Amino acid sequence: MKIKVIMPIISDVFNDEINEEISSYAAETTEVGVCNLDYGPASVESEYDEALCIPNFLEKTIEAEKDGYDGVISLCFGDPGVKPAREVVDIPVVGAAEASMLFASLLAKSFSVVTVLPNVVPMIENISKTLGVNGNLASIRYVNIPVLEVVEKERLKASLFEEMIKAIEQDKAHALVLGCTGMMGVASDLHDQLKSKGYDVPVIDPTFAATKMLESIISMGIKQSRLTYMSPPSKLRK
Known part of the structure; x- marks a missing residue:
């Protein structure tokens, strides 16, 4: 194909x-x-x-x-x-957002999206409502990194991990979704980091x-x- x-x-x-x-x-x-x-x-x-x-x-x-x-x-x-x-x-x-949220809803009773900037939070909320999974959406957090700067992978991973811990501990998220398709190549590392802290939860790459x-x-x-x-x-x- x-x-x-x-x-x-x-x-x-x-x-x-x-x-x-x-x-x-x-x-x-x-x-x-x-x-x-x-x-x-x-x-x-x-x-x-x-x-x-x-x-x-x-x-x-x-x-x-x-x-x-x-x-x-x-x-x-x-x-x-x-x-x-x-x-x-x-x-x-x-x-990418629809696919990610559907997978997250399949794998966990709640999920959080960690995205780039506060500007896109209402857009993501609207997608979840249209898709019908807003009831599963625990929160939308952001790392305050513009899209064109997510290529700085170490900075990105550190910021994502910090917000993901908050999403799990404070927002009761059982799965995490990367809220930007530029966040490539970091999902596996973040899953391993979270697991080492006792949180074995899915981290979903939207491109994947x-x-x-x-x-x-x-x-x-x-x-x-x-x-x-x-x-x-x-x-x-x-």
């Missing part, structure tokens, strides 16, 4: 790492294509940023279907463009979650329902 991973930002700072990371856990038969936007925001850290990235994300998704891809991932924890994209293509489209969920959907031969995601009416659009 072929999956297209679209970074809904104009920066290519994560592209090589994403390609390497996904290729390490995708099935051997899965071909992965990674791209970023031609126009839009440098990162998604607000509703405004998300609105700016959606037009080109939709164009890239339509192009991916024409190029023979079997599915698309919107690789941002705000899941930008996922719902409108499902209306205009006949291949499955998966968001989205990849495995999309592969499963494609393997099952299913896609989004046309009763939920109806094709847009034909009309003039400029």
Whole structure:
């Protein structure tokens, strides 16, 4: 199968790492294509940023279907463009936040998201409500590190670990979700650190979650329902 991973930002700072990371856990038969936007925001850290990235994300998704891809991932924890994209293509489209929260809800009775900035907390809350898992959401914490700075892995891991301990001890979280798709390559280390403190809980990497969920959907031969995601009416659009 072929999956297209679209970074809904104009920066290519994560592209090589994403390609390497996904290729390490995708099935051997899965071909992965990674791209970023031609126009839009440098990162998604607000509703405004998300609105700016959606037009080109939709164009890239339509192009991916024409190029023979079997599915698309919107690789941002705000899941930008996922719902409108499902209306205009006949291949499955998966968001990283949705996939992560569904896995977390399967594995634990409560979970916390640890994200980048306070700006995105309401966005994540809204996704949990739309998805129907807000009752399982113990808390949303943030490390106060901008998206484009999460490449500083040691600083990131130290800040995430501190907030994860608080989420477990204060918020009663039984699972943790990394709330940014740029937080790659740290989930396993954080799980081990937490386990050494007596907390053997899942730490879910959103990029990993989205990849495995999309592969499963494609393997099952299913896609989004046309009763939920109806094709847009034909009309003039400029």
